[in-house]
Amino acid sequence: MQNTLIAKKIRKNILDMAFSGSTVHLGCALCLVEIFAVIYRSHLNYDFFNPSDPARDFLVLSKGHGVMAQYACMKELGWLDEKTLSNYFADGTDLKGLSDSRVQGLEVTSGSLGHGLSVGAGIAFGHHLKKVNQKTFVIVGDGELNEGACWEAIQFAGHHQLQNLMIVVDKNNFQAMDATSEIINQENLKIQIESFNFNVVDLDGHDEQALDQAIQDLFDLRNNKPSCIIANTVKGKGISFMENKNEWHYLRLDQALYESAISELET
Amino acid sequence: MRDTFSSKLVELAQSNPQVLLLTGDHGYGLFNGLREAQPQQFINMGIAEQNMVGVAAGLSRVGFKPIVYGLSAFVPIRVLEQIKLDVCHDNLPVIFIGDGAGFVYSHLGTSHQSTEDIAVTRAIPNLIVMSPGDRFELSRCMDLAYAENLPVYIRLGKADRGDVHSQNLDFNLGDLIFLKKPTDVTFSVTLVATGSMLKLATMLCKRFPSLGLVSAPSLKPINEEQIRDLCLNNQTIITLEEHSIVGGLGSIISDVAATLAHATVKKLGIQDRFSEHCGSYEYLLNEHKIDFDSLEDAIKHHVPSLD
Numbered sequence: 115m116q117n118t119l120i121a122k123k124i125r126k127n128i129l130d131m132a133f134s135g136s137t138v139h140l141g142c143a144l145c146l147v148e149i150f151a152v153i154y155r156s157h158l159n160y161d162f163f164n165p166s167d168p169a170r171d172f173l174v175l176s177k178g179h180g181v182m183a184q185y186a187c188m189k190e191l192g193w194l195d196e197k198t199l200s201n202y203f204a205d206g207t208d209l210k211g212l213s214d215s216r217v218q219g220l221e222v223t224s225g226s227l228g229h230g231l232s233v234g235a236g237i238a239f240g241h242h243l244k245k246v247n248q249k250t251f252v253i254v255g256d257g258e259l260n261e262g263a264c265w266e267a268i269q270f271a272g273h274h275q276l277q278n279l280m281i282v283v284d285k286n287n288f289q290a291m292d293a294t295s296e297i298i299n300q301e302n303l304k305i306q307i308e309s310f311n312f313n314v315v316d317l318d319g320h321d322e323q324a325l326d327q328a329i330q331d332l333f334d335l336r337n338n339k340p341s342c343i344i345a346n347t348v349k350g351k352g353i354s355f356m357e358n359k360n361e362w363h364y365l366r367l368d369q370a371l372y373e374s375a376i377s378e379l380e381t
Numbered sequence: 382m383r384d385t386f387s388s389k390l391v392e393l394a395q396s397n398p399q400v401l402l403l404t405g406d407h408g409y410g411l412f413n414g415l416r417e418a419q420p421q422q423f424i425n426m427g428i429a430e431q432n433m434v435g436v437a438a439g440l441s442r443v444g445f446k447p448i449v450y451g452l453s454a455f456v457p458i459r460v461l462e463q464i465k466l467d468v469c470h471d472n473l474p475v476i477f478i479g480d481g482a483g484f485v486y487s488h489l490g491t492s493h494q495s496t497e498d499i500a501v502t503r504a505i506p507n508l509i510v511m512s513p514g515d516r517f518e519l520s521r522c523m524d525l526a527y528a529e530n531l532p533v534y535i536r537l538g539k540a541d542r543g544d545v546h547s548q549n550l551d552f553n554l555g556d557l558i559f560l561k562k563p564t565d566v567t568f569s570v571t572l573v574a575t576g577s578m579l580k581l582a583t584m585l586c587k588r589f590p591s592l593g594l595v596s597a598p599s600l601k602p603i604n605e606e607q608i609r610d611l612c613l614n615n616q617t618i619i620t621l622e623e624h625s626i627v628g629g630l631g632s633i634i635s636d637v638a639a640t641l642a643h644a645t646v647k648k649l650g651i652q653d654r655f656s657e658h659c660g661s662y663e664y665l666l667n668e669h670k671i672d673f674d675s676l677e678d679a680i681k682h683h684v685p686s687l688d
Contacts (some may be wrong), residue, residue, distance in 0.1 A: 168444065205660035215471050223470050226462060232432045233467055234438020244443070266432035
């Protein structure tokens with residue numbers, strides 16, 4: 115599995131899917147690549163061929179808009195085939211534009227934002243009550259943290275000392291319409307989450323080594339606090355004409371742009 | 382009724398350690414029995430209903446059987462999207478108790494009154510909706526809800542109206558309970574009541590002795606055959622509920638009655654299910670049979686003379 119999750123290859127899969135399906139949310143997926151790669155590669159106990167194994171870890175994509183990054187990893191892991199990706203958004207297919215629990219490999223239905231964190235906290239709380247050692251990861255967007263329900267879940271997880279829960283905030287500093295700083299400012303995010311009794315690490319969300327180390331270190335702490343990684347990412351990461359260009363929340367690839375993006379990845 | 386709810390809860394919790402009662406900081410005094418008998422199965426989730434439902438969904442995913450308690454103005458109304466998406470979409474076994482339905486909190490105003498909860502919960506696929514009328518109906522509803530192992534909403538209204546039944550009941554999910562036949566054979570009229578209105582309905586039957594009386598403790602699913610029979614055997618059906626006439630018991634009975642009347646009603650639209658697949662807008666119209674061709678077929682089939 116180690117050699118299969120290469121960031122450039124995952125990004126290529128995202129571009130291929132987005133082009134064949136003529137889909138939006140490219141920027142939202144490209145920034146999640148390293149986060150997914152590291153979790154799948156080194157930290158998630160999950161058997162795709164036994165998806166309801168009660169002993170599994172849970173990876174909850176609350177920010178459903180980034181689901182193409184998850185599909186792209188699932189392709190690299192051998193869980194989805196080439197045809198499934200090239201048929202993205204075709205009539206009668208199963209992979210939707212937001213996370214859907216009916217797709218094997220995805221745990222929850224999200225995209226209406228502010229749901230996954232509570233469901234993930236419930237899963238972690240259940241494992242906590244059962245006294246079993248299983249991890250739950252929840253990936254949320256920084257824009258998603260506008261939702262009050264997220265903070266209900268954060269206060270719950272802190273109160274119940276869910277050290278088996280890790281929130282990864284994809285902090286790309288943008289949301290659908292604008293920069294987060296211009297909508298709901300989050301300059302004190304680390305302090306805010308820490309104040310709910312969390313261990314929080316702030317890092318470069320594209321640095322796989324840093325992500326890997328932080329996940330390991332945070333779970334090793336075992337100090338009865340849930341964890342949070344604030345992953346500072348770049349929306350549209352990897353494709354120069356998409357990076358920090360928020361219009362790529364909604365723009366679609368035409369043939370020329372697709373070829374240009376692919377050639378960037380290949381150089 | 383409240384005592385029955387409390388003791389039933391203790392019984393379920395003692396029979397299965399996976400049963401967890403989650404409350405949004407409501408139910409003063411109601412959980413004393415549970416907190417004494419099985420304190421580890423009682424969780425006050427705080428005044429945070431959205432999170433409570435999401436957590437219940439998570440708990441049910443790892444084997445627990447959550448019972449989520451709130452006032453019906455909040456559970457299900459405030460958390461409708463969580464019920465739809467986090468629980469019903471995946472058919473998870475979570476029981477929702479919406480207490481104080483109707484005008485129980487008459488003094489507190491609109492924020493605590495709930496007269497639209499049946500209408501909105503009925504429209505969510507996979508969700509069973511119940512509305513017991515006395516403690517015997519409640520006890521049976523809780524047994525059915527627990528046994529179904531599916532998402533269930535139990536609406537609890539005014540709880541101190543007194544008994545209608547005199548012994549334990551064993552009706553099936555969806556069944557109407559026929560309490561009294563109408564006695565005027567030339568013009569039969571039956572009163573169908575649900576929840577807190579059932580007791581009042583028995584009093585109306587004393588005032589108008591020829592009225593028939595039926596209780597409807599289970600609103601979705603509901604036994605349509607029984608409603609058809611009722612419609613065929615009566616000239617008039619009167620429905621009675623402490624809920625809006627839009628989307629409640631009256632609508633449920635009308636839906637069936639309309640298909641029997643001289644001018645039939647054929648309803649075209651989304652047939653109470655989620656989309657199965659991904660695809661274009663036109664594809665989904667077709668999947669739900671509301672694209673032009675499907676509608677044309679449906680109309681031709683329903684009224685062949687139009688063609």
